[in-house]
Amino acid sequence: MTITLRSPLDMHIHFRQDNMLRVVAPLTAAHFAGGVVMPNLIPPVNTLEALHRYTGEVNAATYGYAFAPYMTLFFRDYSREELEAAKPHIIGIKLYPAGATTNSEAGVREISAMDHVFAEMESLDIPLLVHGETHGFVMDREREFCEVYRYLARTFPRLRITMEHITTRDALDVLEEFDNVAATVTAHHLVITLDDVVGGLMNPHLFCKPIAKRPEDRDALLAAALQVHPKIMLGSDSAPHPVDKKECPGCAAGVFTAPILLPLLADLFERHGALDKLQQFVSDNAIRHYRLTPPSTTVTLERTPMTIPPSYGDVVPMWAGRQLPWSVTNVEAHHTS
Amino acid sequence: MTITLRSPLDMHIHFRQDNMLRVVAPLTAAHFAGGVVMPNLIPPVNTLEALHRYTGEVNAATYGYAFAPYMTLFFRDYSREELEAAKPHIIGIKLYPAGATTNSEAGVREISAMDHVFAEMESLDIPLLVHGETHGFVMDREREFCEVYRYLARTFPRLRITMEHITTRDALDVLEEFDNVAATVTAHHLVITLDDVVGGLMNPHLFCKPIAKRPEDRDALLAAALQVHPKIMLGSDSAPHPVDKKECPGCAAGVFTAPILLPLLADLFERHGALDKLQQFVSDNAIRHYRLTPPSTTVTLERTPMTIPPSYGDVVPMWAGRQLPWSVTNVEAHHTS
Secondary structure, eight states: OEEEEESOEEEEEOOOSHHHHHHHHHHHHTTOSEEEEOOOOSSOOOSHHHHHHHHHHHHHHTTTSOOEEEEEEEOOOOOHHHHHHHGGGOSEEEEOBTTSSTTOTTSBSOGGGGHHHHHHHHHHTOOEEEOOOOSSOTTTHHHHHHHHHHHHHHHSTTSOEEEOSOOSHHHHHHHHHOTTEEEEEOSGGGTOOHHHHHTSSBOGGGOOSSOOOOHHHHHHHHHHHHTTOTTEEEOOOBOOOOGGGTSSSSBOOOBOOGGGHHHHHHHHHHHTTOGGGHHIIIIIHHHHHHTOOOOOEEEEEESOOEEOOSOBTTBOOTTTTOEESOEEEEEEEOOOO | OEEEEESOEEEEEOOOSHHHHHHHHHHHHTTOSEEEEOOOOSSOOOSHHHHHHHHHHHHHHTTTSOOEEEEEEEOOOOOHHHHHHHGGGOSEEEEOBTTSSTTOTTSBSOGGGGHHHHHHHHHHTOOEEEOOOOSSOTTTHHHHHHHHHHHHHHHSTTSOEEEOSOOSHHHHHHHHHOTTEEEEEOSGGGTOOHIIIIISSBOGGGOOSSOOOOHHHHHHHHHHHHTTOTTEEEOOOBOOOOGGGTSSSSBOOOBOOGGGHHHHHHHHHHHTTOGGGHHIIIIIHHHHHHTOOOOOEEEEEESOOEEOOSOBTTBOOTTTTOEESOEEEEEEEOOOO
């Protein structure tokens, strides 16, 4: 039994820098035809010069693969001139509330103080990608942020907004309310809940931001993904950290899924009788929403078990040591002349 | 500035076995005049022979201190003869739902199937101590278990029941509904919420069962402790694990607080203007509820800072490295002739 996917895209990836970039970027590029590269480096990618430098590093790390990096800038108070200059080089601008997640200290403290930037982005048709969490109680942060999403979507009705890595039914409600709002969802938030993080033994390799939520939330997200909600795209939020930053007293937030995403999703969609919907979730919806023309690839998965390795470099993947019933057996790039 | 406590008691402690017992038991005995020793060893303490052996080990490990170990048996289907024989040697019997926490695999699967044991305990006036969690979603387990508490309290109205380490407003509701129900509360559940465990970086040393809950729950517990609810006793649930079982992919549940409990509580009660209530919370309520005559000790704390050590043996305490404004400066045992 096989399934073939056309140009799968991962619409939310952390490639990091330096050695980590060289370890993890090829693992994404080996399976995906493109992906949205997050800008929360140290320092953040918030100048066109830094963007060009980082784009070069990403291209070098994925050299030889048919892979399109869709680059993002880290949101700040950009001028119209900066936005115009950046537009051809980016898929959008990523907004982080200050301190909400890894390397987000340079993020925004007062979102409404940035209305002039949102207005310019709207007029230039530059998408806004958002890490949507308040600084409230950990289980409430996304729900509380939904009012900010509503404010942005209502105030800037032609601004294309992506709610990144949504984890709650509340965010799904926002998705229905506004034409200009789309969402990414990770693979892990389709399968785990807070129980997997702290319900038995505590698992640092499933600790991420936003934290996995309640079973009702996970089930609602999964239902939306399986029925291929037209505005929901795979965005893995694959977020590698070295093992000594995970298995320690102050464990960094992030689940590393890049190399297991397609086998994991094939298994999940198959178990729910929805393998025929996987193409839309992992590619078609993103192509339509962002009007992309990614490299033309075909990725074949077979029902041949994959044992998840204990680590890739010094990064421990989600479910290390477990077996998935599917594996990627062939990837072809189709060059058009 | 000083405060003197008479015969402080810790009504819920894990002393473990062997080397761990010898490391941690003296740390409790150095500050407390007595404590309730939990029976979830491997194998569980569920025979009178095992109880006598463990009591001997605890007495050896606390030799030289004026410390009374209040021993417990691990709940199982005991006969009336077994209960009668055990009664003089125990403060109560601890019930664990199977699999609910560390070393609880031998616990009860179907609580209502044990009604005959509860009835015998009631007629013999042997207290029942309960780890009250279902196998539901981690944030709901205690709330869901409240119906079991209500069943037990209503069906066996003269059975003295202690809800151990309560973490929710729901459990406080049960406390008000039944005269035969009391509760222990840990020090850490008076100060932390789930935010401290997974809201920033993830902290394995604050991971425990029951998991820390919402701010509203923590605040309700704290209010009850500070106003010295007559049925709420300190029970630290101090639960040591070696550091390599905490800072690892499958982190064991337990917060180790034994050596910092009294300074932590002095600080907490002082900050809330309730230092004069501490005596009742750490001793008087337990003495009244269990009708105890512990060793007569006086423990003096001064407002002299204590820096929490990085570890005790290979156990990392809660808040390692932080400073508390209070420290224990003198302990006296008063021998009566």
